[in-house]
Amino acid sequence: MLKLSRLPTGEPEIFTSIQGEGVTAGVPSTFVRLSLCSLHCGFCDTPYTWDWARYNPKAEIIRLEVPEVLHRVAAGGTRNVVVTGGEPLLQQRDLVPLAAGLKSEGKRIEVETSGTILPDGALSASVDQWNVSPKLASSGNESGAREVPAALTWFAAQSQAYFKYVVTAPDDLAEVQGQVARYGVPAERVLLMPEGTTTAVLAERSAWLVERCQALGYRFTTRLHVLLWGDKRGR
Ligand code: SF4
Structure with a gap:
């Protein structure tokens, strides 16, 4: 039984859109948003998955069996699935x-994580891409x-793991470089993404972040879903 985020409509947060961030930005994808988080980021844009001081877990969590999740993902119709x-x-x-079922249906699986939990071998065998977002x-x-x-x-040793750092200010970059060096993450698997939930903030931060990416040999990624739809849930 999986604990998923529940939309205000009462439906589980399984939706089809495009991947908004990272190396597969722009790829049509079906998203499965799970509840619960072990971190508490001040800039979190999905606090309804974990912040039980502000949200009621009884309203925000919906439990679904794996076959029901598979059924809903299949209805999305995309090959790429983002957990x-x-x-x-x-x-x-x-x-x-869930991952085994998706693979048997020919899906490609991305899993997003903060990189604080070591994945189980049975799960990693089915995952095509890890979107690791270590927090600073x-x-x-x-x-x-x-x-x-x-x-x-x-994660640094996995060729299918990309490290996507959320950057709020130029001061963050020394910390990124220290971590990349400490764990030996190849530069081509490092992405820098501006933090922001409005086009104005993304534009201001992107201007200097792109230059830093060029200087450091890292990839740049924006947040397409924010540019296209704003900070709208379920897109
Ligand atoms: S790790 Fe992600 S989901 Fe968890 S609190 Fe931080 S931004 Fe939010």
Whole structure:
């Protein structure tokens, strides 16, 4: 049984759109948004998946069996499936049968994670792409919670794992470079993304972030869904 985020309509947050961020930005995708997160980022744009001081978990969480999730994803009609959250790896035991079912239907699977939990071998065998987004000090999380060396070492060694850093200010970059060096992440698998939920903020931060990407040999990614639809849930 998986715990998914519940939309205000009462339906589980499974929706079809385009991947908005990262190396597969622009690819038509069906998203499965899971509830629960082990981190508490100040800039989190999905607090309804974990912030039980502000949201009621009884209203925000919906439990679904794996076959029901598979049925709804199939209705999305895309080959690419993005499992997101929250922190999906908190439910990785239940993700194993979901990922296996998706693979048997010919789907390509991306899993988004903060990179703080070591994936189970049975799950990683089915995952085509890890979108790892390690959180920096600017996220407001304690260093021991946001940086788990065993997990980051494992992800750094996976050719299908991309490290996408959310950048709020130029000061964040020294921390990114330190982490990339510490775990030996190849530069071509590092992406910098401006933090922001409005086009104005993304434009201002993108201007200097693109230049830093060029200087450091990292990829740049914007947030297409914010540019296209604003900070709208279910898009
Ligand atoms: S890791 Fe992601 S889902 Fe969790 S609090 Fe941070 S931004 Fe939100």
